[in-house]
Amino acid sequence: MRKPKWLIAKPTLEPSDREYIWEHRHNAGYNKVYSMTDDAALRGRIVRELAALPRHQKILVPGCGSKDRLQKDIAKKVPGCKHVLCTDFPSVAAIPARKNRNRTIEYKGLDSGKLGIRKEFDAVVVVNSVISESDLENRKILAACFQALKPGGYLMGFFPTIFCSVDFAITSKSAQWRRYVKKRVDLDTFSEGIKGKWDTQIFYSPLLLDHILRETGFVRRKLEIYFLDTAYFLKEGRSVYGITDPDLRAYELFVTAQRPGVARRA
Numbered sequence: 001m002r003k004p005k006w007l008i009a010k011p012t013l014e015p016s017d018r019e020y021i022w023e024h025r026h027n028a029g030y031n032k033v034y035s036m037t038d039d040a041a042l043r044g045r046i047v048r049e050l051a052a053l054p055r056h057q058k059i060l061v062p063g064c065g066s067k068d069r070l071q072k073d074i075a076k077k078v079p080g081c082k083h084v085l086c087t088d089f090p091s092v093a094a095i096p097a098r099k100n101r102n103r104t105i106e107y108k109g110l111d112s113g114k115l116g117i118r119k120e121f122d123a124v125v126v127v128n129s130v131i132s133e134s135d136l137e138n139r140k141i142l143a144a145c146f147q148a149l150k151p152g153g154y155l156m157g158f159f160p161t162i163f164c165s166v167d168f169a170i171t172s173k174s175a176q177w178r179r180y181v182k183k184r185v186d187l188d189t190f191s192e193g194i195k196g197k198w199d200t201q202i203f204y205s206p207l208l209l210d211h212i213l214r215e216t217g218f219v220r221r222k223l224e225i226y227f228l229d230t231a232y233f234l235k236e237g238r239s240v241y242g243i244t245d246p247d248l249r250a251y252e253l254f255v256t257a258q259r260p261g262v263a264r265r266a
Helices: 015-027 040-051 069-077 090-097 135-148 163-172 175-184 206-216 231-241
Strands: 058-062 083-088 105-109 121-127 149-160 191-193 200-202 219-227 251-258
Touching (some): 040 069, 058 069, 058 135, 090 105, 121 135, 135 206, 206 219, 206 251
Antiparallel strands (some): 219 251
């Protein structure tokens, strides 16, 4: 990988510490976070986008987490899908693997930045799984996704953006959200979390995310704002972040990008 431009340089966790933290979170139930793939509308959007691709027989879901609704929908509802490989740190991937009865779905304990897969998949789906506190690690994850795709294959994903909470504070002029941004948002590092603690994640701006994708080798096909405004997400917003104003709708970046090459129909 060539020297990264606009790399966010800051102290980061050791790989073993990062793995421990994520495994601990999921084994503890991964509470008090948006569970994106529990939303039926979001899963439906992913399924429709995958079904419209020229090839969609083999789908990779890195950083799959401990939930299994997304992969079940992909295996069941994407026509012609023959294999869904879901990867995460070993003890995280083991949680959904224990109850898996679908032969189309496979789980493997793999570090998303070190997948070691070459030109095997038609599409890669990432949902809030490129949010490490290390910018370099995030870029390695996207590079591993690129390598896993066949020429012409597609990356599809949801990425939190640092501007969402800032937008809340500026637009609503809420004292609560201004305190939140002051305490938890670091615009210099595109990070959200408790400043100075390990519990931070990088939420990119559209410009930086687009650059990283191009730097990795992807050709952007779509980058849009996706509002989390279904009944499920509004309920999650109240529960997780205490969002009581019905007009404060959280949003993320929804991206579709392609590895250059010829994508032939199956």
